[in-house]
Amino acid sequence: MQETTSIHTDLFFVGGGHTHAIVLRKIGMEGLPPGVRLTLITNLVDTPYSGMLPCHISGLYDFDQSHIDLRPLTRFANCRLIMDEVVNIDPQQQRIHCRHHPPMAYDALSIDIGSTPGTVAVPGAKEYGIPAKPVPRLLRAWHDYLETLAGASAATIGIVGGGVGGVELALNMQVRLQQVVGPGANIHVFHRGGRLATGRSRATQRQLAKIFRDRHIHTHLSESVCGLASNAPDAVQVHCESGLSVTCDRVFWVTNASAAPWLSHTGLSVGEDGFLQVQDTLQTLSHPNVFAVGDVATMVNHPRPKAGVFAVRQGPPLYENLYRYLAGDRLKPFKPQRQFLNIIDLGDGNAIASRGRWSAQSVWFRRWKHWIDGNFMALFHQFPAMEQRSKPIAPDKPTAQCAGCGAKVGQSVLSQALARARSDFPEIQQWANPVKIGLNSPDDAAVVAIPAGKLAVQTVDQFPALLDDPYIFAQICVNHCLSDLFAMGATPQTVLALATLPYGTDAVQAETLYQLMAGTYQALSPSKTWLVGGHTTEGPQLSLGFACNGWIDPDQILTKQNLRPGLSLVLTKPLGTGVLFAADMQLAAKGRWIDAAVTSMVQSNQQAMDCFRAHGVVACTDITGFGLLGHLYEMLPRSANLAVELSIDALPVLPGAHRCLAAGYRSSLHDRNCQVACQVSNPQPQHPNYPLLFDPQTSGGLLAAIPTGRVPDCLTALNQSGYVHSAAIGEVVPGTGQTPFAIRGLAS
Structure with a gap:
């Protein structure tokens, strides 16, 4: 207890x-x-x-x-x-x-x-106007516009709306445009009111009117914009009800707020x-x-x-x-x-x-x-x-929770969550079904038919949640676990789930399990892999894992240790998930860095293996907990006189990973992974990419060995399939009888 x-x-x-x-x-x-x-x-x-x-x-x-x-x-x-x-x-x-x-x-x-600013009623505003909200869209449009002005000597923008928001935008945009194009910066403000900064005091309005005059900002008061039009790139005509028409490069819309x-x-x-x-x-x-x-x-x-x-x-x-x-x-x-x-x-x-x-x-x-x-x-x-917080979070009155089989999640929770999740994916019923006994008729174990002439490939993995979002975490976990099958060239068929749900009421646990299972089905769907059962317990924190099963032809097994000279190594995903989430635990990782890491982790390696097969893959592994160098070391046969030359500059890296490393953050597994560093003949710890050789990855990329002459076409195919960070990172060469790894390409 x-x-x-x-x-x-x-x-x-x-x-x-x-x-x-x-x-x-x-x-x-x-x-x-x-x-x-x-x-x-x-x-x-x-x-x-x-x-x-x-x-x-x-x-x-x-x-x-x-x-x-x-x-x-x-x-x-x-x-x-x-x-x-x-x-x-x-x-x-x-x-x-x-x-x-x-x-x-x-x-x-x-x-x-x-x-959001109200623009829908004005013809052309949706197509040619840039609303002030959502702000990220405004900033993207603004920075893109500034890039187009490189080398220009003039710029003209229009701002529709002369309230406080429009006034501040006009004044600050003028300052930035003057820095870029000099005195050729032209600002036009269109306002249906008779004074700028509607709602502010008359004194404020008079001050702003003088400032606009002194700074030569064109102010069009008592003008109602009735339409925007464009007949050329970087040319937007602002039409007013009075007949006034002004041509601008861009038009920013800062009118009265409207609701979603x-x-x-x-x-x-x-x-x-x-x-x-x-x-x-x-x-x-x-x-x-x-x-x-x-x-x-x-x-x-x-x-x-x-x-x-x-x-x-x-x-x-x-x-x-x-x-x-x-x-x-x-x-x-x-x-x-x-x-x-x-x-x-x-x-x-x-x-x-x-x-x-x-x-x-x-x-x-x-x-x-x-x-x-x-x-x-x-x-x-x-x-x-924590000790500086004024009122630490008070715990519940402790409740005794059982261990052993008493920690299993209730049957009603399981049935509700699974039924709700399966109903979200009706296409499952159209798949070829090897399952004889599974979730549709629950029993003590699942029964699955193995096709004649096929071999079974099995793997298992489980880890605590590194994200608070159970739906996305489940997708990451599925892709992480299935990668072992893809790396061996197997076709996934079934998985068994191993889940631990945080202690809670039946309703709370059913909701959490539903989100997990919905994410699981979402990630299993591209490979048409069946969820056939599993085991769910209660615990202090969320965790998830899968026992995965796939089929393969005996002559199609792709193992790690087939390296030989004349092969190049291609990595499909960027490195850095370990250090990023280590920093995240200390509140030191920026959200956009974690977003980029999540985007990488939710990407399946299935299509990457299809690309490798089409380009003569000889050996493959997936990069996970042991880091790039640890998994690459497993690919080198101990009896063969081989070595790998790594191009350290070529390693793809997730945004923010270098900054987190420089700040001293490391995954808890990093030091143990560094034990393989003794196998490197010329370590270069001063290189910013060097620590990433030992960074443990979650749902990392595939590392494949393919004939060197086929690398350019393979990289093109990988990019077209969405693996935009794929890179050739090294070559297999004859060994020298010394350490198996050499690093080349130190950045100055």
Whole structure:
């Protein structure tokens, strides 16, 4: 028997806006009621901070300075991170529907997805306008545009919308364009109002009008844009109702905010403008277990402008009320202030500060804003150690959990989750079926027919979850385990699953197991491999593994030790998963680095082996826990006088791996893998790629030996099949009787 914590409530955050970021940090510092599992769903791992966005566009701040990295923040808050876009919410069934994940069940929910500029009603705006949101699209378009201006002496852009957002964009874009093209930078602002910065004081509006005149920004007031058109590349015509027409290189759309269209189909309380309506407690009017904050929400008793300052101020009361709701306590009303400090960045080192009717311009306000923004962002770049947290997370009242067979997951959990997952993949019934007894008629063991003349190839692997997303983790695990079969040239047929689910209620465990099985079926589907059974237990953390079985013709077996001179070595995936996830455990890996690693790990090696077979593969292995050099060492027959010359510069590397290595992070298996370093005749530890020779990989690539003359065609085929990081990394040569490895190509 062992004492442990049991999960009974799932709290989901949809969107990684400013309010949720603040709440996540408070959860990391102060915790949640015991037994609550927290999950964030977002399609942006780097959420832009609106206060710094204009200065990022002008070039004053770099990407990391102006974005909140949600990956380390969620790990600090002990929050699962699901990378996907929410497309619907069913509050009756309490299910969240995403674009690329199966539905997820929630008990309580908070929504913070922001808003988007309204462009649909204007002809041509969707095709030729660049909306200010989502911000990543805006930034991509902006940086792409700047690249086209290399060597140019003039640039013309249009900005539709003269509110505060449009004003700051115009001023900061002008500064950046002048750095690129000089005085030939032309900015046109189209605004249907009679004054810039609608909603701000008259003093602020007069100051901005003078600044626009002094900086020669073309201001078209009382002009309603009625259409965008284009008849040539880099030429967009802005047509106004007055008859005014201006040709621009790019047109940026910064009009009034609008809500995501799918919200109106959810059954949640929305207003005529499509935004969610919430009470003073930040709960939606229609469903008390659904909260909403930031731009997506309207407080019906205290309507306020869609401004970042209100989203930031909602952080503490949202945390307080979520905690109270989960603990069963009475919620506290929140009333936002009517007046607030607003600082408009002018892009040139000055800023206008205003509150109510008061307004003034000074370089000191810009410095004040820099200090405010820097302190805010430091909250998400610097996390205190566990002992510095003000209120450590309180554990549940310990519950005794059995070991042995008493740790098995309940039968109802298994049947519910498996039935739900199988129903998501009806195409399974169309596959050729070697299974005589399996999940369709559960018994003590599965019975599978072996085709005449075939040999069985078997392998097994299991490891703890390296991701909080069970659906994606399952896909990684399947691909990792099946790679052993692909490396030997076998065709997968069946797998048995070995899963450990965190302690929790039946409903929580059924949801987790469903996500695991849905991811499993998703990854098994391309190879038409059958899940025929398995074993599921309870434990302190999620883990998954598979016993995999495949068939092969006796004369088609592809082993490791067939190397000979005249062969080249081709690696299909980049290295670095071990060090990246070691850094991730210490909150030191950027979210975009982990995203790139996940993209690599969810890629199956099946098509890579098809490419290798078509190009005369002689020997193959997959790169996993022992690292590249460890697995390559296994490929060298001890009795043969062979050596391998590695081109260390040619190794493909995942983004961020070098920075994590330089910072001193290593996988716990790294040092043991380094024992094979004594087999290298000329080690080059100063080379940034050298430590990656010993980095353990999860769902790594295939390493294949093929005739040297066929390497170019093979690499072309691999790239066309999606293995864009494939590279020839070495050659097999006659041995010298000394160590079997030599490294060449040291970077200067």
